[in-house]
Amino acid sequence: MRNFKMILQYEGTRYQGWQKQDSTDNTIQGKLERLIEKMSLECSSEGQEVTIQVNGSGRTDAGVHAMGQTANFLLDTDWTTEHIMEYINTYLPYDIGVISLTEVPERFHSRLMAKGKTYRYRVINSTLPHVFERRYVYEYPEKLDMELMRQAAELLEGTHDFRAFTSAKKSKKSTIRTIEKIELEQKADEISFTFSGDGFLYHMVRILMGTILEVGTGKRTLENLQKVLADPNAKRDDTGFLVPAKGLMLMEVRY
């Protein structure tokens, strides 16, 4: 079997997220699998439709965008990577695109081998309309203290148990993660927050963001954040609000 690695862009607005669902086909994974299954009718060595599994590096929630999601799939075909990429881009809707498609060793797996990810969250800190950016930013006009937010970001960096920073139900899986860097950048009335880490729990970036914004407005102190981070019994109620999905973009997956 040949193994193909894709780098994908998508605007999440219209979709119910990455992960295929039984009841609906309105997911990015679902769209890709059906399309590649149709393609297999024409290109597979078996000459008939085969079942395709597209492994994403991770799920993105409904409404979240991607500049560099990574996914792979196995297929027996003699088509070139250029031909496959052209076919897929021809039939994908305009809000999903494959920007790179390469052949990789069969053992490569987008999720299992991901070493790190980068997400960006964009906040518009004013009431001014941003017509061209409106689908990709969160309008949050409250007064924000950049210095306090930078300090909050610094507290969150490093290796912590982030169990209070996820909406996932309790499970036996580890909730320890390492955040390498949270970078804040201010340009005019936009503040972008770039999170790089080894992996992120369900809703984790959006809850980290809500927590940082609460520090920025003064609703939460740095001392409180420090306490919650150190408390092995901290719960979801102790952390910040869940910011809207639309401001979030998966930028890159590292291997």
Next chain:
Amino acid sequence: MRNFKMILQYEGTRYQGWQKQDSTDNTIQGKLERLIEKMSLECSSEGQEVTIQVNGSGRTDAGVHAMGQTANFLLDTDWTTEHIMEYINTYLPYDIGVISLTEVPERFHSRLMAKGKTYRYRVINSTLPHVFERRYVYEYPEKLDMELMRQAAELLEGTHDFRAFTSAKKSKKSTIRTIEKIELEQKADEISFTFSGDGFLYHMVRILMGTILEVGTGKRTLENLQKVLADPNAKRDDTGFLVPAKGLMLMEVRY
């Protein structure tokens, strides 16, 4: 009467252009006039709805976008400019926004007093998908010679009779215009063309663009362009194709 000057952003995708039409209300001017007329019920000195005329600096065609369209309207009210801007932005659809609203002398008129305009046209010179830019760019993957296009742009700069570069029917109005500058900028697979001039005829930027692209692909020579520009009998058939509206953005109007 107080006179208010607005700077507007809009995504033209959903609209039939700037100019109000009788048969439809799906224009940007129409949306603004109806909204400000409704506002006048609450804010006008007369205490009743007044008819509002919103003067744009010029029409933009269906599908063309604006980063800095300018428009003005007259209204007797004691509301502050902040209050008026907030009201308008609250009720405008998300793809239209007022980014500045100031009071100006009564003699100010957006169209009659405009001294110059800048338009930008964005071309994606590859077959790669551009998910986040797709509404604002023209995908034109043919091989383009930047140097030839720069020379074509230079020929077009200056004062010429652009009668062959408009789709407008013949009229007695002058078709002489001055293009101060056409700037080409290449970034990865995107080429942007920035046109600054004292004014542009109907479809003129899009026909200039088509002409420059024809020079870029070698379909048209610089000599031909020079001849057409100098020929007082040149016709629309002698100039380039009309590029799609969606790549065009009105950047700025100067006074």
